[in-house]
Structures are given as structure tokens and as C-alpha cells.
Amino acid sequence: MKTSSDSHPATLSHVFSFASERTDQWRQLNAQARAWAAASDKDAPSHKRKCDEYLGALRELEHYWAFPGPRLMEALSTALEDQDAEAFAHLAQSASAALLSGDFRRSENVWNTDNDGDGRALDALPPDMLSGAAAKPYFEVLVVTPVQSTHWARSREEIARMRREEDPFKYTVVQVASFEDALLATLLNGNLQAVVLLDGFSFASRQDIPGMHEYIRRHIDLDPDNIEPGALATTLAQSIKRIRPELDLYLLTDRAAETLAGSEQARGIRRVFHHVEEPMELHLSILDGISDRFETPYFDNLKKYARRPIGTFHALPIARGKSVFSSNWIRDMGEFYGTNILYAESSATTGGLDSLLEPTGNIKRVQEAIARAFGAKRAYLGTNGTSTSNKIVVQAICKPGDIVIVDRNCHKSHHYGFVLSGAQPYYVEAFPLTQYSMYGAVPLRTIKQALFDCKAEGTLDRVKVIDMTNCTFDGHMYNPRRVMEECLAIKPDLVFLWDEAWFGFAVFNPLHRRRTAMGAAAALTERYRSKAYRAEYEAWREKHPDLDPSDASLLDARLMPDPDKVRIRVYQTHSTHKSMSAFRQGSMMLIWDEDFRHVEGPFEEAFFAHTSTSPNLQLIASLDIARRQMELEGYALTVQATDLSLRLRRAINDHPLISKYFHVATPEDMIPAEFRESGIKDYGPPHSSWAEVADAWDQDEFALDPTRMTLVCGAAGFDGTQLKGLLAERFDIQINKTSRNSILVQININNTRSDASLLVKALADLSREIDQRQEHGTAAECDVFAARVKSLVTDVPDLPNFSRFHDAFRDNSASRSNEGHMRPAFFMAYDESNCEFVKLASDEVDKRLKDGPEMVSANFVIPYPPGFPIMVPGQVIQADTITYMRKLDVKEIHGYHAAQGIKLLKPSALAGHRPGTDR
Known part of the structure; x- marks a missing residue:
């Protein structure tokens, strides 16, 4: 993959996330522009050519973002044509810096094309920027319009005139003219929060952008010939919802708006307008949609509570902080934590705080918002980590004597849940990765064999739950759609518990979402309701009239459930604090259970049994805030984190020195070929195209989460514990999980490229030291090192399997x-x-x-x-x-x-x- 450090800009087909690459290309353009401005007459032409190349590459895609905007881009082109190197460098530096810092969200000056600074701002600039209301959150609205592009500037001016000082948010518009352009903008621009569809636009893009169709096809593949006449706008709405379900969609049509609004086609569209007869209503609707997602009911009320003059006569001396700030001995606690955390403490469930055990107010609204954001039917909050959430779910859906087919290597909380519930675990084994002293995930064939064994023994009726970890600690992702579909073919009322402790973030980007429990539940629900599936099932059923448990061929055949019998019953737990901005022990339980009415009572009893009557209020508030952040910027953040992890993998594995002693395990290393039907060896060029990666994630039995990197260190003579300690002591790098010869490097929305650089620098320093010791060491010392490496890399113990119960x-x-x-x-x-x-x-x-x-x-x-x-x-x-x-x-x-x-x-x-x- 080409990056900004290469001699040429990267194209769509070569990158995972162009949004990340875009910033690099602007920095490279800035560097080239400064070099041009400082160059001698002899060198200036070559620098100008580089500027032309980078600006040309950026110009192809910049109209999918509001900033820098058409006027600034035109000013850059004019300066280039006029060979005004100084003006070009000024404009490039201004745009590049604003993108890197995010100042375009806060300051009108960076939207200015006048390098003399006379204050002339862009016509698309929000008035509240001009008034200095920098604290208002900024977003962008995509407008898909059949109007000629020559009239777009006037449309932007009309939209700008509707904005008011009292508006709680500020936004600018991005305009495109086709279905394909709208999809590309949705994928590229993480600033988008709403989409306005003006009926009558075309399907095909007029932009000649290399790799455009491949980039779109990674996430959605549509044939325009299969779109019903007159349904282009609603089909686009459905497609956008598949890619980014959090976006608010608005349709402006000159057809019978009231009829269309009530149709199945309009499902997912927030509001249908009759063309543009009510522009202010559209503006207010856009702001209202953002307000719905921005609202944090519990956090907002907790802030109000903290500001009130409360007299506390309950069980918390620490509440209001008097026992702290009046103390002669622990005043430093208050100085360290500040006043708000103490003012926001209480044992009360009145005054707007609500009860976690019997929510009727803002906690209930928090749960509803979480269900919406994470694509679930119901949601519950966990305040003692996912260990407790797992026990709650197990105890709720299992009773004594129920059989649970479960990964023997799952988290201990599941095993303790079986002890509490009296359920009987049927342990199934994951494939071993003996060389790393770890297990992968449980093959579907093994799970099906367990179900067929129970069917043969006459105990299938007692099999209640399939309980798996997705993704595993080491990044192995199941294909939940395939697992659930084939298991439901054997027993159509199975309940699935997916422990996604490390995977809560995954629902917020379309690549990861296809591997999530809630994403699979939604996809299968839609699939089994379709006429196409019913026809497919009938054809399959003719070939498989009976599922004989003694028929070994069924273990490798693709099984299909009866659409008239199948029930979608899926539970997902995740540790919000592990991948989102929540306090430690913050957890969520997500439910998509078509028979939850039969489980609601037991679920509440289990919830009561394991949930404290004195939950931490700050923790609840942080779950509320984590949802807000992910629903408003989770797409951009998770794509950025994935892109960073891919960059870090390449920086380590392609480094000539580091790779002698350390390497990040690839999908080929971590997933046996029999479970990688695609043959994918590693993610991205030159190993595979991104379209191939997307196809592999759709079809392969297992895939590897790029954000979880197994850094193998045995060749450096370090076991995992040693390297973990060394990184902490010498380089201030914290690592959690280790194995015999590896450490786990986790990338999340908190990590930056500076963090990645710190790790690369540390590994480079250690590699140089090892190199020097090898070069200058005695023969005996080299033999000792070789023996150590052999013991870590070759002489690893076999992993034991579960034997049997006595x-x-x-x-x-x-x-x-x-x-x-x-x-x-x-x-x-x-x-x-x-x-x-x-x-x-x-x-x-x-x-x-x-x-x-x-x-x-x-x-x-x-x-x-x-x-x-x-x-x-x-x-x-x-x-x-x-x-x-x-x-x-x-x-x-x-x-x-x-x-x-x-x-x-x-x-x-x-x-x-x-x-x-x-x-």
C-alpha cells in the first residue's frame, strides 16, 4: 500500500481507509508546496509537478467533504496555474493544518480563501462560526440532488440562511448528484450525520475516480438493473442504512409523499417531505435528529443533580465531598479527583437519578438508546463487568438440566454461570495454536457434531444454548450468521450467547459489523422473512429431507433452517470499557430474542441477583456517554483504529531489523487453511485486495480482527511476560495479555499514530541491542541465546483438551x-x-x-x-x-x-x- 511517505499519492483501491490516507496526502501536499516555495528556479518545476500530482489526486475526492470546500480548492488550483508558489504554500498549509487539528470545526478563519486575511469567508460557512460560537458541535449533511452542480452554491446559501444563533449544533452541506457518489461519500466522510435525498437523481457517478466501484463493493454490491423504477431514492436509503445505520435519512419527493411515508420502502427514513415546501422544517428535523443521539438522559440529569444544593441523609459520607474537603488528612483526594465526582455521588434513586434495578425514567431511556445504537431489541446495563453480565444471561436463559454447548476456553464467568444455574456444559474444543500456546475458536463442524450427538442420544430437546466467545482474546472472529443458520437447521429454537467482551465497538463499522452477533441477528431475521429464502430453502429441503445424525456428510454440508419454525434468539454481552469511552467494569447486555416474553421474568430475577443495589452512578453515566460518542462518531473512530492497526502491522513486519526478532502474526499464522476458504494470507496489498478481504470476511469460517495483534517475541529470546515487563519498565508501554512467546497489542479508539510510533521505536531499540549482543557475544553466549529461542519457539508444550466428566x-x-x-x-x-x-x-x-x-x-x-x-x-x-x-x-x-x-x-x-x- 502506498502512503504519504511514498513518491506518489495512494488511490482508493490501495487503501483500507481513505479518510486516514487523506490527511497524509494533505500533509504531503503541504510539504511539497513549501519545498516549491523555497526552491531555486532550477528545482521549482519538479516541485510544482509534485504539487500538481497531489492536488489532482485530492481534487478527485475532496468534494465528498465540506472542508476545504469548493472555493478553497479553486483557490489552490488558481495559485498552481498562476505558478504562485507562495500563495499555494499558504493555502495548502492552512488547509492541511485545519484538517489535522480539526480547527475547521471551530474557526471561520480556516475557511477563508484570502491570504491577506481581510475576513472574506466562504458562502457555505455556518453563521454561528462567524459569531464565534465555537463550542457548538459540528457535523456535515449529505445532500443527494438532481439539481445541476452549477446551482449548488445557491442551494448552500439558502441552507445557510436557515441557521440561527439558538441552534444547538452547526453544520455544512456536502452535495452529490448520484447514487454511487452518495455511497462513496457515506463511506469516506465520517463527519456526516444526516442524508437528505432529493428524488430524481441518477444512479451512476460522473466522476472518473480509479478504484471507486471496488471501494463501494467492499460494503455493498448493487445492480442498477434490479432496482425497481421509481425506487432509486428508497433503495439508496436502505443501502446507506446497511453501511451506516446511525445516520438520519430524509426524503424530499414530488410524488405522493403521504403514501410513500407509510410504505415499507420508507422504513428507516426519519421523515418524508413533499419536495422543498418546508425548508425550515427540514432544517429543524436535521437538528432534532442529532439532538436525539446527542442526548444522554442519565448523564444530563447527573450533572443537574450535582449542581443542586442537596442535603444528604443517606449512606454515603463521600457524597457532596464534605467529609473529604473538610478533612485534615484526605483533602488530597478531593484535589486529585475534583469536586464534580463527589457532588455527583448519591444513594438516592429520586431527583432524576432513577433506579438501575427498576428503571422507569432516564435509565430506561438510556437502555432504549443503547438498543437503538447497537442494533438490539433490548438492552441492559452492567456495572460489575462482563463477568457478571455473562452470569446474568446464563442464569436467565438456563435452568437445571439444560445442556449448553460451550467453548471450553471461554471466560471463567461462563463456567461459574453453569455452576449457579445448574446447566450442564457440553464442552467443545477450539482449534489449537500450539506454537503460540493458545487456542483459536471452535470449528462449526465440531459444534454441529455435538448437536448431532445429542440428537442421536435423544437429548437434543435439552440443548438450550450455544455459548461462544466472539471475538476471542486473540482476535478470532466467528462467522455468526453461518454458525447460527446451520445450528438452527438442526434445532430451530436454539438460544445463542455470544460473549463479545472485546468486540463491542464492532457494530459501528460495516467491515466488523458483519461478524457481530447483533449484525447477524438482523441479517438472518430479514433473510428468513424473504420470499427468496423460502424458495432457496424448498430447493434445499428436497435434497435433504431428513437430517440423519449418523450422516457424516452433513458435517460439511451447508444446512438451512425451516423459515416457518426458526426463531432468532440472540444474546450478546460486551465490555463497553474495553473498546469504548466508559469507566472500568462498564458492560452491556444486548438482546435480540423473538421469544423474550418467556424469558423477561427470569432475566429480571437474574439481573436482581447479580446487580448491586448501590451501583456506581459515574459508571452508569459513562455508559450513557459511550453510547452517545459511538452513535455520533463511532464509524469514523473505529475505521480509524482499524486503519492504525493495519499500519502498525506493516511497520513491524516490513521493518528489516525489527522483523528479525519480532513479527505480528498474520491471518495465515493464526487461522488454519481449512477455515480460510478464501486463501487470504494477510490483509491488504500486496497480499490481497481490499475487496477480497471483504469477501473473505463474508464467507470464511474464521477471520482475524486486525485491531488485536499477536506480537510474537520468541525469536528475540523473550517470553511474553518478560517482554511485557520490559516494555512497561523501559518504555512506559502497557500490555495486558501475554502467551508463552507473544504479547497482545490492542488498538482501540484511544490510540494514536504517536502511540504506534512509540511501540515501533521500542522494538527497534530492542532489536538493535539483540543484534549487538549477537555480534559481539561469545560463542557460549550465542549458544545460550539460541537455546532460549528454541525453548520458546520450538519446544512448546502441547495444549490439553477437555477429557470428560467422571x-x-x-x-x-x-x-x-x-x-x-x-x-x-x-x-x-x-x-x-x-x-x-x-x-x-x-x-x-x-x-x-x-x-x-x-x-x-x-x-x-x-x-x-x-x-x-x-x-x-x-x-x-x-x-x-x-x-x-x-x-x-x-x-x-x-x-x-x-x-x-x-x-x-x-x-x-x-x-x-x-x-x-x-x-
Whole structure:
């Protein structure tokens, strides 16, 4: 991929996000312009040619943004034609700086084309900019119009005249004349918040932009011949909603507006107007739409509460801060945190604060706004992290005896949820990545095999839930549409719980959204209601009249559910604080359940059971604010974060020195070929086109989230824990997750290119040091280094699989399915007389593995890293688990204390236990 550091500007077909590349190209144009202005007569022509090249590339796409705008772009072209290098450099520097700093949102001066500074501003400039109302949030409105471009300036002036001092926001317009131009503007311009469609525009763009159609096709592929006559505007509205569902859409038509407004075609359009008979109403509607998304009901009320003179006679001495600011000893706490956080503390649920447990006011409105923003039917707030959210959902949708097909490597909160609910986990295994001491995700074939095994055993009716982690800690993304569709073909009323703890941001950009639970729920709901699907299903059903569980070919066949029986029942949990601007432990539970009326009571009971009666008010407010930010700028932020992660990957893997010792694992490294049907090896040129990447994300069984980077460090002689500590101590770089020979680098909306540069610099410095030690070290020292690398890269322990539950905790010991009663095993360990300990290194362990009696775990054993349970209560411990534990070199192992040994259930206790009972 070409970047601004290359000799030529990049084109649409070569970049992931042109919005990010655009800023680079303006900086490059600025540099070339300054070089031209300072050049000698001999060198000036070559610099001018470069300026012409960059301005030409930018000119092709700049009309999809309001700034710099047509007049400033024309002024640049004029200066170039007049060979006025000084004027060109001034204008280029002004535009470039304003884009980089965002000053075009705040100051009218940067919209000025007059380099003498006489105050002549653009005709499209909002009046509130002229009045200095810089605090008002700025956005842009896309107008898709059949009006000739020669009349666009007059239209902008008419819109500008409608703006008023009392307007809470300021906006400018971007005008295009076709369906294709509108789609491209929607994809490119993250400043857009509303789209106005004037019926009568054309389909094809008149712009000759290289790569334009490929860029659009990454996200939507439409054949104009399949669009019904007269439906171009409504089809565009539906297409924009697929790409950016948060945008407000308005349709101006000279047809029967009242009839169109009530039609299915107008679904998703906020308001239909009869042409332009009410321009002020359109203006007010645009502002009202932004106000709906900008409003944060809980945060707004909390601010009001903090400003009121409250007398507190409840349980919080810290409320209002008197105990802090009047203290002789803890006044520094108030100085550190400030007054607002203390003034906004309360135990009350009155005065506009509402109750999290029984919301009827602003918290209820927050939940409704979150459901809208994240594409769910219902939403609940979690204030104790997604660990608790998972337990709430599991306990709500499962009852004792229900079978849950679950990834054995899922977060421990799911396992504890099974203990609480009495559900029986049927553990299925993810594919191993032994070289990195981590697991990937569970193949669909494995999940289908589990369902068919239960069908063969006559227990399919008890299978209630499929419970998977999407995306995994290490970035493996399922194809939820495909997983749910094929599983629903086997059992049409299955409930799906997708733990998207790390993936909450994903719904806000169209590339990631296709891999999310809520995105899949919406897509499948629409699919199963269509006539096209019904015809497709009938043809498929003729070839597959019966799903025989003994038919092995069905494991690889594409299965389809009956549209008359299928129910879409999807639950998603995510840690808002992990990828959005929320305080720690902020979580959300999103629901798309067509049968939620049957679950609402149990869900509320589970919510009551696990939710504090004294939730943190600041945390609730931060969830409210996180929703506002993502609904208004989540598209731009998530695309920018993804683009940054791709840049960082290339900077590391393409660096001649760093790549000797470190590299970021690619999709080819992290996903076996059998699950990458597309054959994609890495994302983006020269490895693949972006259209191919989009197709792969649509079709492949697994894909790799670019924002989660496994940085392999074994070749540098570092294990993950060592490198994590080194980066923190020497370079002030914080890392969370590690493996035996890697660290996880996470990019989110908080990261900048300066952050990326800091990491690259640190890795470069470490690589130089290793190089020097290798060059100047003795033969013995080099041998020690080589042995260390070998132990980290080659001599890695095999990963253990789940064995089985002991027969004492199984209903049918001869069953092919492996579900078990984990709850009684868990609580048996509460009685010390039922337990024994054996030392991991003792001969007794090896003797019992060989001769018996079987060793049965009494509790969860979870090494960090990798962070998944290698033993669960009631599991028979086998040799591969013991070997793995003996090779572990991590210090933190939950549920295991080396001085005591492995905690086991005694054979005598097991002999007297009846399956399915707690005794």
C-alpha cells in the first residue's frame, strides 16, 4: 500500500481507509508546496509537478467533504496555474493544518480563501462560526440532488440562511448528484450525520475516480438493473442504512409523499417531505435528529443533580465531598479527583437519578438508546463487568438440566454461570495454536457434531444454548450468521450467547459489523422473512429431507433452517470499557430474542441477583456517554483504529531489523487453511485486495480482527511476560495479555499514530541491542541465546483438551455426548472430607494415571496465561493435562497452590454420588 511517505499519492483501491490516507496526502501536499516555495528556479518545476500530482489526486475526492470546500480548492488550483508558489504554500498549509487539528470545526478563519486575511469567508460557512460560537458541535449533511452542480452554491446559501444563533449544533452541506457518489461519500466522510435525498437523481457517478466501484463493493454490491423504477431514492436509503445505520435519512419527493411515508420502502427514513415546501422544517428535523443521539438522559440529569444544593441523609459520607474537603488528612483526594465526582455521588434513586434495578425514567431511556445504537431489541446495563453480565444471561436463559454447548476456553464467568444455574456444559474444543500456546475458536463442524450427538442420544430437546466467545482474546472472529443458520437447521429454537467482551465497538463499522452477533441477528431475521429464502430453502429441503445424525456428510454440508419454525434468539454481552469511552467494569447486555416474553421474568430475577443495589452512578453515566460518542462518531473512530492497526502491522513486519526478532502474526499464522476458504494470507496489498478481504470476511469460517495483534517475541529470546515487563519498565508501554512467546497489542479508539510510533521505536531499540549482543557475544553466549529461542519457539508444550466428566456426574456414561453435572462436583469440594491433594511432581500422579483410581478435579484450575480452565470440577484428569501443567512456567494459576498440590475429589466420595443430584 502506498502512503504519504511514498513518491506518489495512494488511490482508493490501495487503501483500507481513505479518510486516514487523506490527511497524509494533505500533509504531503503541504510539504511539497513549501519545498516549491523555497526552491531555486532550477528545482521549482519538479516541485510544482509534485504539487500538481497531489492536488489532482485530492481534487478527485475532496468534494465528498465540506472542508476545504469548493472555493478553497479553486483557490489552490488558481495559485498552481498562476505558478504562485507562495500563495499555494499558504493555502495548502492552512488547509492541511485545519484538517489535522480539526480547527475547521471551530474557526471561520480556516475557511477563508484570502491570504491577506481581510475576513472574506466562504458562502457555505455556518453563521454561528462567524459569531464565534465555537463550542457548538459540528457535523456535515449529505445532500443527494438532481439539481445541476452549477446551482449548488445557491442551494448552500439558502441552507445557510436557515441557521440561527439558538441552534444547538452547526453544520455544512456536502452535495452529490448520484447514487454511487452518495455511497462513496457515506463511506469516506465520517463527519456526516444526516442524508437528505432529493428524488430524481441518477444512479451512476460522473466522476472518473480509479478504484471507486471496488471501494463501494467492499460494503455493498448493487445492480442498477434490479432496482425497481421509481425506487432509486428508497433503495439508496436502505443501502446507506446497511453501511451506516446511525445516520438520519430524509426524503424530499414530488410524488405522493403521504403514501410513500407509510410504505415499507420508507422504513428507516426519519421523515418524508413533499419536495422543498418546508425548508425550515427540514432544517429543524436535521437538528432534532442529532439532538436525539446527542442526548444522554442519565448523564444530563447527573450533572443537574450535582449542581443542586442537596442535603444528604443517606449512606454515603463521600457524597457532596464534605467529609473529604473538610478533612485534615484526605483533602488530597478531593484535589486529585475534583469536586464534580463527589457532588455527583448519591444513594438516592429520586431527583432524576432513577433506579438501575427498576428503571422507569432516564435509565430506561438510556437502555432504549443503547438498543437503538447497537442494533438490539433490548438492552441492559452492567456495572460489575462482563463477568457478571455473562452470569446474568446464563442464569436467565438456563435452568437445571439444560445442556449448553460451550467453548471450553471461554471466560471463567461462563463456567461459574453453569455452576449457579445448574446447566450442564457440553464442552467443545477450539482449534489449537500450539506454537503460540493458545487456542483459536471452535470449528462449526465440531459444534454441529455435538448437536448431532445429542440428537442421536435423544437429548437434543435439552440443548438450550450455544455459548461462544466472539471475538476471542486473540482476535478470532466467528462467522455468526453461518454458525447460527446451520445450528438452527438442526434445532430451530436454539438460544445463542455470544460473549463479545472485546468486540463491542464492532457494530459501528460495516467491515466488523458483519461478524457481530447483533449484525447477524438482523441479517438472518430479514433473510428468513424473504420470499427468496423460502424458495432457496424448498430447493434445499428436497435434497435433504431428513437430517440423519449418523450422516457424516452433513458435517460439511451447508444446512438451512425451516423459515416457518426458526426463531432468532440472540444474546450478546460486551465490555463497553474495553473498546469504548466508559469507566472500568462498564458492560452491556444486548438482546435480540423473538421469544423474550418467556424469558423477561427470569432475566429480571437474574439481573436482581447479580446487580448491586448501590451501583456506581459515574459508571452508569459513562455508559450513557459511550453510547452517545459511538452513535455520533463511532464509524469514523473505529475505521480509524482499524486503519492504525493495519499500519502498525506493516511497520513491524516490513521493518528489516525489527522483523528479525519480532513479527505480528498474520491471518495465515493464526487461522488454519481449512477455515480460510478464501486463501487470504494477510490483509491488504500486496497480499490481497481490499475487496477480497471483504469477501473473505463474508464467507470464511474464521477471520482475524486486525485491531488485536499477536506480537510474537520468541525469536528475540523473550517470553511474553518478560517482554511485557520490559516494555512497561523501559518504555512506559502497557500490555495486558501475554502467551508463552507473544504479547497482545490492542488498538482501540484511544490510540494514536504517536502511540504506534512509540511501540515501533521500542522494538527497534530492542532489536538493535539483540543484534549487538549477537555480534559481539561469545560463542557460549550465542549458544545460550539460541537455546532460549528454541525453548520458546520450538519446544512448546502441547495444549490439553477437555477429557470428560467422571461417570458420577454423567447421566449416561456410554453417551457420545460429553455433558456433565458440574454444579454437584463444585459443591462437593465445599466438604473437606470429600477432597484430597496430590503434588504435581509426585510419583503418585504418574501411578494413578497408569493404574488408577482416576483423578477427578475438585475445582477450576486456570493458568494466566493463557487464561482458560485446564481443569473444571468433576473432570477426569488425564496425562496431557499433567504434562502441560508440569511444563508451565507462569506464576499465576488460579485454583492451584504448588505447596498443596492438585485438589481432587476422593474416589470414596465419588463412589457414593448419584448423577444428577447434589449429594
